[in-house]
Amino acid sequence: MKIKHVLGLSGGKDSAALAIYMREKYPEIDIEYFFTDTGKELPEVYDFLAKLEGFLGKQIKYLYQDEGRDFDHYLDLYNYFLPSPQQRWCTIMMKLKPFERWAKSFVKEGYKVIQYVAIRSDEEFRTGYTPKGTDIETKLPFREDGVDKQGVIDILENSSVGYPKYYEWRSRSGCTFCFFQQKIEWVNLKERHPDAYEEAKFYERQAIAGKAPFTWTQGETLDELEHPDRVAQIKADFEKRKARSESSRQENPLRKGLLVDLDELYLDEEGNGACLICHK
Numbered sequence: 001m002k003i004k005h006v007l008g009l010s011g012g013k014d015s016a017a018l019a020i021y022m023r024e025k026y027p028e029i030d031i032e033y034f035f036t037d038t039g040k041e042l043p044e045v046y047d048f049l050a051k052l053e054g055f056l057g058k059q060i061k062y063l064y065q066d067e068g069r070d071f072d073h074y075l076d077l078y079n080y081f082l083p084s085p086q087q088r089w090c091t092i093m094m095k096l097k098p099f100e101r102w103a104k105s106f107v108k109e110g111y112k113v114i115q116y117v118a119i120r121s122d123e124e125f126r127t128g129y130t131p132k133g134t135d136i137e138t139k140l141p142f143r144e145d146g147v148d149k150q151g152v153i154d155i156l157e158n159s160s161v162g163y164p165k166y167y168e169w170r171s172r173s174g175c176t177f178c179f180f181q182q183k184i185e186w187v188n189l190k191e192r193h194p195d196a197y198e199e200a201k202f203y204e205r206q207a208i209a210g211k212a213p214f215t216w217t218q219g220e221t222l223d224e225l226e227h228p229d230r231v232a233q234i235k236a237d238f239e240k241r242k243a244r245s246e247s248s249r250q251e252n253p254l255r256k257g258l259l260v261d262l263d264e265l266y267l268d269e270e271g272n273g274a275c276l277i278c279h280k
């Protein structure tokens with residue numbers, strides 16, 4: 001039977017590390033890399049993927065471009081209601097379905113599809129997504145080979161790829177306006193990518209005018225969040241949490257000065273629910 005090996009990249013560190021790992025440890029496996037592009041990604045994500053392409057020596061397939069459907073297309077379809085953790089149409093329509101259609105096209109051609117998912121050995125609670133009605137096989141090489149979070153850091157640091165640049169100010173990949181984003185990340189988005197912040201405001205105002213129940217971030221609009229007093233408060237809260245997290249962390253003398261793991265910080269304090277396909 002013909003076999004198609006596929007590996008989805010989110011623009012985040014774990015899936016990138018898995019691509020590097022597979023290339024180095026299993027060079028005999030011919031893998032197709034894909035990225036489900038919503039058209040609303042950070043420029044840093046594209047830069048990072050381009051760097052990764054250079055390392056892998058292989059083009060990454062951007063799925064939405066084939067589909068011709070992006071966020072604006074679906075927002076229109078959903079009556080301008082913003083996606084939210086409760087109504088997560090964005091992930092379903094822009095990430096899972098394009099992957100499903102793409103994978104099924106291989107199945108139709110007589111391939112067995114094996115997908116490689118970047119779930120680490122320290123993430124026992126997680127499972128990979130397998131499209132319904134397919135017999136796509138999911139493999140978790142990091143879990144099987146005992147690669148944990150530190151292992152992922154080592155893989156990235158020891159390659160020429162390194163970290164995505166957005167880790168300086170944001171904890172995860174995904175859309176510029178992702179609702180899993182934390183308050184401090186919205187502030188950072190406004191400072192780093194004011195156009196993207198303005199665009200998110202536009203979508204939000206449109207949703208509110210249509211009486212949609214959700215704003216992008218809990219309990220306030222982006223117009224309220226950008227008020228200078230509110231920005232100062234969010235920054236002060238963040239600094240306090242960072243200091244608390246750093247004082248409770250045991251410093252590894254070999255890793256002095258390593259970037260603060262914002263992801264852990266956010267998970268602890270502001271809740272989480274981000275999905276593998278967008279952020280891993």
Ligand code: SF4
Nearest residue numbers: 090091174175178278
């Ligand atoms: S990154 Fe966020 S907004 Fe974008 S598809 Fe994923 S969950 Fe939705």
